[in-house]
Amino acid sequence: MPEDRADAVFGALADPMRRRLLATIAQRPATATELAGALPITRQAVAKHLASLTEAGLLVREREGRDVRYRATPAPLSSAASWMAEVGGQWDQRLARLADALAQAPGRSGPRPPR
Amino acid sequence: MPEDRADAVFGALADPMRRRLLATIAQRPATATELAGALPITRQAVAKHLASLTEAGLLVREREGRDVRYRATPAPLSSAASWMAEVGGQWDQRLARLADALAQAPGRSGPRPPR
DNA sequence: CAGACATGCAACTCTTTGGTTGCACGTCTA
DNA sequence: TAGACGTGCAACCAAAGAGTTGCATGTCTG
Secondary structure (H helix, E strand, O other), rough: OOOOHHHHHHHHHOOHHHHHHHHHHOOOOOOHHHHHHHOOHHHHHHHHHHHHHOOOEEEEEEEOOOOOOOOOOHHHHHHHHHHHHHOOOOHHHHHHHHHHHHHHOOOOOOOOOOO | OHHHHHHHHHHHHHHHHHHHHHHHHOOOEEEEEHHHOOOOOHHHHHHHHHHHHHHHEEEEEEEEEEEEEEOOOHHHHHHHHHHHHHHHHHOHHHHHHHHHHHHOOOOOOOOOOOO
């Protein structure tokens, strides 16, 4: 669990707007312009958020001719959850169970569930 | 899962120094002065970090005569983990399991500490 | 009581960052 | 080919945040 990665992940998750963007994209991939259309901020602002989410590894860019579509990737989230389980598991049963849940089985496997 | 709470929690977790402090205190309660002694920053800086961690509900203050001892509380971490499971569970099996783990009976932590 | 020690409060600096506007570039499409 | 549209880049601004120093207050303890 790379510490510098956790840095980028928690940093990315710190902003409410970015969490909102991530939650939205998690349900269905989208472009910066599409996202900006449903938000009170400009496309450029959205683009910056997407950039930091991408740098944190939470999103991947996919060029599609003229536009760029972003899709969510789960791994870094699990990583962050692991950190919490590791820290909190020492004094909380709930987080300890969480640690177990994360420890089991492979990261991402089977076909990605439908959107 | 109060959104404003998640804000404070993720915000608190965003800083590496604060994660370090939280991890340290999780293992053993400590005072600001003690913590500052083992860190490259001043006591006041530590105090500020402890204040935001406390406001996020991740720590509780305990006055002991002259000094103040901080102790970790698990609830908000679980809350943050829930958010991640909720968002990520839709497209990742690992996080979906995490959601299940968190859904089960609460840990030894009683009712969430009032604001 | 007097000194030592921990905390609390405030002002200040410096950097980061979330947001903006403006413009250039690339790619569809009528 | 011309225009419309999405993206990329850069400069700029204001607010937040991490850190500092200085000093006041409160509490042990010799």
